[in-house]
Amino acid sequence: MSHGSEPGLIVPGVEPDTPAVALGSPPRRGMTGLTGPDSWLWQNRALLIPYGLILILLAAAAIRAPGFVSGSNLSQQLVLASYLGVIAGGQTLVILTGGIDLSIAWNLNLSAILLTQLSEQMPVFWAVVIALGSACAVGLLNGLGIAYLRIPSLVMTLGMNAVLAGVTLVYTNGSPQGDAPPFSRDLAVGKIGGIIPWALIFWALFSAVVIFLLRRTVYGKRLYAIGNNPKAGYLSGVPVRWVLVLTYTLCGLCAGLGGIMLTGYSQQSYLGMGDLYVLPAIAAVVIGGTSILGGSGGYTGTIAGAITVVLLQNVLQIVGIQPAGQQILYGLIILLMLFVYGRNARVQE
Amino acid sequence: MPPGAHQGRTVRPRPFVMRNGRLLFVWAMLIAIVAAYVLIVPQFRPREQRTLLNSGLTLATASMGQTLVVLTGGIDLSIGPMVSLTNSIASEVTDKEAPTSSMVVAAAVALAVGALGGLVNGVLVAYGRLQPIIVTLATGSIWTGIALYIRPSPGGFIPLEFSNLLAGTAFAEPVSLPFGLTWSTPIPKAAFVVAGLVIFWIIFRRSRLATRIFAVGSSEGAAYLSGVNVQRAKLAAYTLAGFAAGCAGLINSAQTATGNALGGTIFTLNSIAAVVLGGAALAGGAGSYLGTLAGAYVIAIIPSVLQFYGVSSFYKDLVQGSVLLFAVALGAFGLLRVRNRMDRL
Numbered sequence: 025m026s027h028g029s030e031p032g033l034i035v036p037g038v039e040p041d042t043p044a045v046a047l048g049s050p051p052r053r054g055m056t057g058l059t060g061p062d063s064w065l066w067q068n069r070a071l072l073i074p075y076g077l078i079l080i081l082l083a084a085a086a087i088r089a090p091g092f093v094s095g096s097n098l099s100q101q102l103v104l105a106s107y108l109g110v111i112a113g114g115q116t117l118v119i120l121t122g123g124i125d126l127s128i129a130w131n132l133n134l135s136a137i138l139l140t141q142l143s144e145q146m147p148v149f150w151a152v153v154i155a156l157g158s159a160c161a162v163g164l165l166n167g168l169g170i171a172y173l174r175i176p177s178l179v180m181t182l183g184m185n186a187v188l189a190g191v192t193l194v195y196t197n198g199s200p201q202g203d204a205p206p207f208s209r210d211l212a213v214g215k216i217g218g219i220i221p222w223a224l225i226f227w228a229l230f231s232a233v234v235i236f237l238l239r240r241t242v243y244g245k246r247l248y249a250i251g252n253n254p255k256a257g258y259l260s261g262v263p264v265r266w267v268l269v270l271t272y273t274l275c276g277l278c279a280g281l282g283g284i285m286l287t288g289y290s291q292q293s294y295l296g297m298g299d300l301y302v303l304p305a306i307a308a309v310v311i312g313g314t315s316i317l318g319g320s321g322g323y324t325g326t327i328a329g330a331i332t333v334v335l336l337q338n339v340l341q342i343v344g345i346q347p348a349g350q351q352i353l354y355g356l357i358i359l360l361m362l363f364v365y366g367r368n369a370r371v372q373e
Numbered sequence: 374m375p376p377g378a379h380q381g382r383t384v385r386p387r388p389f390v391m392r393n394g395r396l397l398f399v400w401a402m403l404i405a406i407v408a409a410y411v412l413i414v415p416q417f418r419p420r421e422q423r424t425l426l427n428s429g430l431t432l433a434t435a436s437m438g439q440t441l442v443v444l445t446g447g448i449d450l451s452i453g454p455m456v457s458l459t460n461s462i463a464s465e466v467t468d469k470e471a472p473t474s475s476m477v478v479a480a481a482v483a484l485a486v487g488a489l490g491g492l493v494n495g496v497l498v499a500y501g502r503l504q505p506i507i508v509t510l511a512t513g514s515i516w517t518g519i520a521l522y523i524r525p526s527p528g529g530f531i532p533l534e535f536s537n538l539l540a541g542t543a544f545a546e547p548v549s550l551p552f553g554l555t556w557s558t559p560i561p562k563a564a565f566v567v568a569g570l571v572i573f574w575i576i577f578r579r580s581r582l583a584t585r586i587f588a589v590g591s592s593e594g595a596a597y598l599s600g601v602n603v604q605r606a607k608l609a610a611y612t613l614a615g616f617a618a619g620c621a622g623l624i625n626s627a628q629t630a631t632g633n634a635l636g637g638t639i640f641t642l643n644s645i646a647a648v649v650l651g652g653a654a655l656a657g658g659a660g661s662y663l664g665t666l667a668g669a670y671v672i673a674i675i676p677s678v679l680q681f682y683g684v685s686s687f688y689k690d691l692v693q694g695s696v697l698l699f700a701v702a703l704g705a706f707g708l709l710r711v712r713n714r715m716d717r718l
Contacts, residue, residue, distance in 0.1 A: 124506070126642075175701045176655045178448070178506075182642055183698035190691020198687060303510065316504045348525070351518030358511035362503045 073364060074311050074328035077357075081335040089342045099221060101334055103213070106227035107285045109330035111301050112308040113234050114163075114278030116326045117271050119309050120238075120251045122318025123177030125275050127166060128305065129298035130188035132283035135159040136293040137192060139284055140202035148205045156280040162188065163276020167269035192295065200294060204287045212288030223285065230281075234323045247271065251318030307354070308333050311361050395652025395704065396664045402650075402696075403667040406674050413681040419542055423561035427540050429673030430563045431456070431625045432643055436651075436669045437570055437662055438491075438617030439644035441610045446590045446657025447498060447505035449611065451513035452618045452644050455490050456637025458520040459483035459622025464529025464632020472532035480535075483626075484619045490516060491615015495608035513641070520634035529632035539566065539627035566624070567666070574662040586610050590657025643672055646697050652704075671696065 065072065085092040111128060118125045135155040142151035162184065169180040204212075214222045238244040246267045249257035258264050282301065287293050312329030314321025336357070340350045390397065410425065411417050435452050442449040466479035490512065497508045539562060547557040577583050585606040588596040597603050618640075625637060650668030653660020675696070676689045 169698070169702070173702055175698075175704075178645070179649050179655060179697070179701050182645060183694045183701070186690045186694025187698065188694075190688055190694060193687035194685070194691065303514075306507075306510065310507055316507045346521075348518045348521035351514050351521060353518075355511040355514035355518065358507065358514070359497070359503075362507060362511070363501065 069313075069364060071313065071325055071328065073361070074313070074325060074332050077311075077332050078328060078335060081332070081339045085335075085339040085342055088344075092339070092342055099224070101338060102227075102331065103221045103223045104338075105331045105334040106221075106223045107212070107282055107289065108301065108304055108308055108334060109227055109327055110230055110278055110285060111282035112305040112312075112326050112330050113230060113323060114275030115305045116234070116309050116312075116314055116321070116323050117238075117247065117278075118177070118275045119306075119314055119316060120247050120318055120321060121268060121271055122251050122254075123170065123268075123272075124306070124316075125163075125166065125181045125272065125279075126178065126302060127162060127181040127184040127188060128275065128279040128282075129302045130185050130192055131159055131162045131276055131298070132279040132286065132301065133293070133295065133298040134162070134188055134192045134195075134283075135280040136283035136287040136297060137196055137200045139208065139287055140200060140204055140293040141196070142202075143205040144202045148207060151205065152207075152284065155284060156277060159276045159280025159283065160273050161276070163273040163279070164269065166276065167272030170272060171265035171268035196295070198295070200292070202293070204291050204293070208284050208288030209291065210288070212285045226285075231323060231327060238322055243267065243270065248319055251315075251320070253319075304333050307358055310358060313361075313365055315365070396661060396667075398703070399651055399664050399667040399671065399700070402700075403671050403674075406671055406678055410674060410678045410681065413678070419545075419559040419561065423540075423542055423563065424677075425674065426561045426563035426567065427628060428677060429670040430539075430566055431621045431628065432640060432647060432673050433567060433570060433666055433669040434624055435618055435621035435637075435640045436644040436647040436665045437574070438614030438621075439648050440651070440653060440660060440662050440665045441586065441617070442505070442614045443645075443648050443653050443655060444586050444590045444657055444660055445607050445610045446593070447607070447611070448645065448655070449494065449509045449614050450506060450641050451490065451494060451509040451516055452614065452621075453637045453639060453641030454513040454516035454520065455487055455615060455618035456622040456625055456640050457634055458490070458516045458523075458637075459487050459619045460626045460629075460636055461520040461524035461529070461632045461634050462486055463623060463626045464531055465523050467530050467532060469530055472534060476532050476535045480623055483623055484616060487619020487622065488612055488616040491612040491618070492608070494615065495611030498611060499604040499607035517634065524632045524634045527631060527633040527636070531626050531630045531632070533630070536627045536630050538562065539624055570666065571663070578661075582606065582609055587658055590659070592658070644669070646672055646693070650697060650700050 082093055091097065111132065115125055115128065135158055138158055139151050139155040142154055145151075166177075166181055166184055169175045169184075170177050211222050211226060216222060216225070238247065246257065246262045249260065249262050250264055250267055254264050279298075283293075283298070286297055286301075290297070308329035309321070309326050310316060310329070311332050312321065312323075312325025312327070314325060336354065337350060340353060345353070386392070407425070414421050435456055439449055439452055460483075463476075463479040463483045466475060466482055468475035494505075494509055494512055497503050497512070498505045501508070541562050543560045543562050543565070544556055545559050547555045549555050585596070585601045586609070588599065588601050589603050589606045593603055596606075621640065622637065626632065629636065647669035648660065648665050649655065650671060651660065651662075651664030651666070652668075653664065672693055675693055676686065679689060679692060680686065
């Protein structure tokens with residue numbers, strides 16, 4: 025399996041948000057100062073860095089364009105981050121198992137299109153059920169292929185993405201019809217009393233559920249166990265394959281929810297609307313401190329990662345950096361994060 | 374361990390067909406698709422042969438790099454952006470006043486940039502000990518950014534001579550050979566590139582570097598204990614992959630005769646699909662470019678076959694994705710015979 029997991033890490037950490045690297049280093053007494061490997065700062069760097077980055081980005085924006093840090097604009101930025109945050113939620117679960125899901129692009133696109141096309145023919149409730157059901161079904165298929173046929177997640181979801189793109193094109197004949205139903209517009213851009221966006225309330229509830237799942241449920245513990253070492257997990261009685269199937273199904277569900285929100289945001293569905301969210305979702309997870317090898321991290325970091333990614337895109341624009349420069353900075357920040365969050369163990373076994 | 378290896382005292386090598394099952398499968402698939410193509414096109418003249426070979430040439434070249442990286446157990450998501458970057462550079466360096474000399478410079482710069490980019494990936498993965506998938510995702514983003522700086526909108530100039538050099542037909546007129554013989558069969562120039570790739574692979578496969586790359590991909594720890602310089606082997610694989618992406622960028626330039634900072638994006642995922650179709654293990658240590666080559670052409674030819682059979686182009690992605698999933702699912706049948714349930718995890 026992965027060379028990064030060490031034998032001592034079979035049992036997941038008590039606090040899931042603690043990076044595995046810190047667990048791996050031997051406890052040293054007398055090093056609990058501000059900068060030592062056991063210090064609070066270093067232990068929580070996976071959380072402090074993205075939130076620190078957010079502050080830096082906001083400061084840069086405030087200097088250049090003071091209007092950017094107004095309350096209404098900040099809440100607008102958070103709303104934009106909520107779409108990415110929901111999509112990245114599923115990706116967080118999958119990455120925690122050590123896998124990756126590239127099929128969210130067309131999975132969310134298909135459910136968005138199902139929503140707009142079907143809501144013209146049937147009650148919106150059933151259109152939503154079918155849209156989310158198709159997203160879950162895609163995730164279930166991914167999970168079955170990965171867990172039972174043991175197809176590498178990268179290949180399974182890559183192939184699934186191509187199949188879904190084809191299915192969507194054939195289903196829509198190249199031009200999706202229909203408008204976003206009113207409820208999805210309210211969810212994406214509506215505000216309670218004209219102040220608090222519904223999207224933020226939904227994101228808060230969603231976050232609470234995901235964090236509860238990860239920290240307080242048997243499923244969460246099993247997820248970390250699989251991510252750290254699937255064989256050890258299996259020997260400890262974890263139904264590895266069922267947990268994998270469930271995880272990919274949940275990831276599909278998150279993609280479907282994201283699709284509904286994005287439909288509401290853009291008032292319609294269009295082909296290719298998911299492609300812009302795959303890499304940012306992975307970036308949000310990685311910037312949030314979840315190890316791409318699985319087994320360490322959590323959704324708290326991903327929330328910060330999603331906000332960071334959205335701010336990065338918009339602040340750089342305000343500061344006057346072209347899309348080309350944004351791409352470069354984007355890559356550099358991900359690389360920087362990788363160096364900060366811990367690297368693979370040296371190969372010497 | 375092959376199934377049944379510990380039943381008898383002596384370990385007999387498995388029959389040729391079983392050892393090369395995946396390779397034979399993908400070549401059978403390619404032959405079937407080419408046959409379907411030949412059956413439907415009105416004529417299979419040199420022009421059609423050239424179209425067929427050219428359609429998969431960039432992907433076949435880019436997939437060489439992906440194969441080398443996958444053999445080490447890594448993955449390179451920056452291949453597509455590197456194809457775009459070198460394509461953008463080539464279209465920018467060339468000069469209409471001096472097409473030939475500027476194209477030579479452009480090609481040299483593009484190849485150097487490709488190798489350098491691969492080197493950066495290799496250093497980050499091997500010496501930085503970072504995860505390849507996310508490193509190359511990040512560097513790919515950086516290459517795209519640089520390409521967008523160089524070529525904000527598609528355009529630029531690629532000399533016609535260069536396009537003819539890589540995408541034209543050789544021996545269009547009969548050539549007289551020594552001993553009074555003449556060669557009168559036209560050959561697409563792409564065939565020479567494919568032959569070059571295959572010859573490179575056959576020679577490379579017997580080199581020490583290839584052995585080290587396979588060893589690292591099979592088991593990094595065991596390779597390290599056997600005295601393999603794991604880091605240097607990985608560095609070489611990623612650098613060669615970048616160089617191959619640079620070559621692919623030049624071929625793409627010759628074929629499209631223009632520069633596009635986003636034109637190579639598709640080659641990242643398609644090169645992975647080609648490698649997987651070709652039977653290489655994503656975990657590393659097993660695979661062959663001969664399989665990847667067939668896989669690349671299967672993926673590249675499917676759209677034109679569908680087009681000739683009058684199938685809507687909407688089905689292109691569906692068919693390509695289904696072929697990929699079908700091929701990998703076939704590989705999973707071996708699992709049904711695994712005795713130890715641990716091995717299925």
